[in-house]
Amino acid sequence: MTLRKRDFLLSLLAAGGLGTARAQRIALPVSGVAVVKAYPHDPGAFTQGLEWHEGHLYESTGLEGQSTIRRVNLADGRVLQKADVPAEHFGEGMTLFGDEIFSLTWKSQLGFVWDRKTLKKKREFRYGGEGWGLTHNGEQLIMSDGTAQLRFLDPATMKEVRRVSVSALGRPLDQLNELEWVDGQVWANVWQQDVIARIDPATGQVRGWIDLRGLLPPAQARQADVLNGIAYDAAAKRLFVTGKLWPQLFEIRLVPRA
Numbered sequence: 001m002t003l004r005k006r007d008f009l010l011s012l013l014a015a016g017g018l019g020t021a022r023a024q025r026i027a028l029p030v031s032g033v034a035v036v037k038a039y040p041h042d043p044g045a046f047t048q049g050l051e052w053h054e055g056h057l058y059e060s061t062g063l064e065g066q067s068t069i070r071r072v073n074l075a076d077g078r079v080l081q082k083a084d085v086p087a088e089h090f091g092e093g094m095t096l097f098g099d100e101i102f103s104l105t106w107k108s109q110l111g112f113v114w115d116r117k118t119l120k121k122k123r124e125f126r127y128g129g130e131g132w133g134l135t136h137n138g139e140q141l142i143m144s145d146g147t148a149q150l151r152f153l154d155p156a157t158m159k160e161v162r163r164v165s166v167s168a169l170g171r172p173l174d175q176l177n178e179l180e181w182v183d184g185q186v187w188a189n190v191w192q193q194d195v196i197a198r199i200d201p202a203t204g205q206v207r208g209w210i211d212l213r214g215l216l217p218p219a220q221a222r223q224a225d226v227l228n229g230i231a232y233d234a235a236a237k238r239l240f241v242t243g244k245l246w247p248q249l250f251e252i253r254l255v256p257r258a
Contacts (some may be wrong), residue, residue, distance in 0.1 A: 067091025
């Protein structure tokens with residue numbers, strides 16, 4: 001992400017706080033977060049995708065030769081089940097759809113479908129460009145590729161149904177990374193930024209921001225990589241976030257930003 005893009009994001013966050021009256025009128029809403037509980041997280045996991053399903057976290061990790069699909073126990077971070085992505089591929093985002101797990105790779109233009117219960121690889125699929133984040137809306141898979149585009153895919157054929165361009169106050173927002181479907185919106189980590197964008201899936205417009213700066217304690221942050229990983233427990237309305245090589249995973253709730 002360029003310095004200009006970083007400054008643009010920071011200015012949007014600032015406008016949502018104590019900016020000028022004019023900035024307040026045009027600004028998008030910004031939420032802060034409060035930590036409900038911190039859980040252990042594998043500090044060697046280069047987190048690419050995160051999802052909650054029936055009492056467990058499912059996670060995809062990256063790096064060539066180290067990429068995995070795993071089922072994780074929330075309470076202690078223990079990996080209960082794991083499958084290795086073929087070593088030549090850099091694993092990326094994933095999502096659960098029905099009894100299957102769909103996962104992407106970064107530059108191979110190749111995705112995998114895994115059995116949710118056994119984590120055995122069932123088949124492969126192809127796509128153009130890079131693979132970054134993946135989620136679904138109950139009918140279609142939603143994929144990010146590092147650009148300001150979100151692709152909507154038919155999970156039966158993996159053919160693209162439509163796509164939307166993501167923008168914030170009329171300006172394209174790229175570097176969209178891990179995705180999660182939350183109460184009718186697409187929530188997206190923005191790569192190298194401690195923010196989540198809340199995106200209208202119909203129009204691609206950013207409807208608000210979640211500011212997660214300072215979530216990881218400074219001593220841990222120095223040893224970790226970027227924020228990446230959003231999981232939503234829709235039944236209990238619980239929200240979880242973590243990052244690449246983070247030693248902790250956080251259950252958070254949104255609060256008005258001070």
